[in-house]
Amino acid sequence: MFTDKTEQDMEREQSLVDQWVSLTEERNAVLVPAAGSGIPGAPADWTPPAGMEPHIPVLFLDLNGIVKKIF
Numbered sequence: 001m002f003t004d005k006t007e008q009d010m011e012r013e014q015s016l017v018d019q020w021v022s023l024t025e026e027r028n029a030v031l032v033p034a035a036g037s038g039i040p041g042a043p044a045d046w047t048p049p050a051g052m053e054p055h056i057p058v059l060f061l062d063l064n065g066i067v068k069k070i071f
Contacts, residue, residue, distance in 0.1 A: 005013070029039070036045035040059065048054050 029037075033039035033042035035043040044054050
């Protein structure tokens with residue numbers, strides 16, 4: 001195990017850990033969006049009127065027509 005770390009090595013290691021934590025938090029925010037965050041699919045933080053969806057629906061675009069014209 002490498003124990004003789006320079007100051008630069010320790011700073012680089014801390015930077016990598018910080019980046020890893022940031023990416024993990026970003027991934028978690030996308031996979032499980034917080035209520036009321038405005039991200040499609042997030043749970044609502046309000047009581048919707050009768051007949052209205054209780055969450056923000058996710059919309060998908062059909063890009064097949066565009067892709068076929070380009071290629």
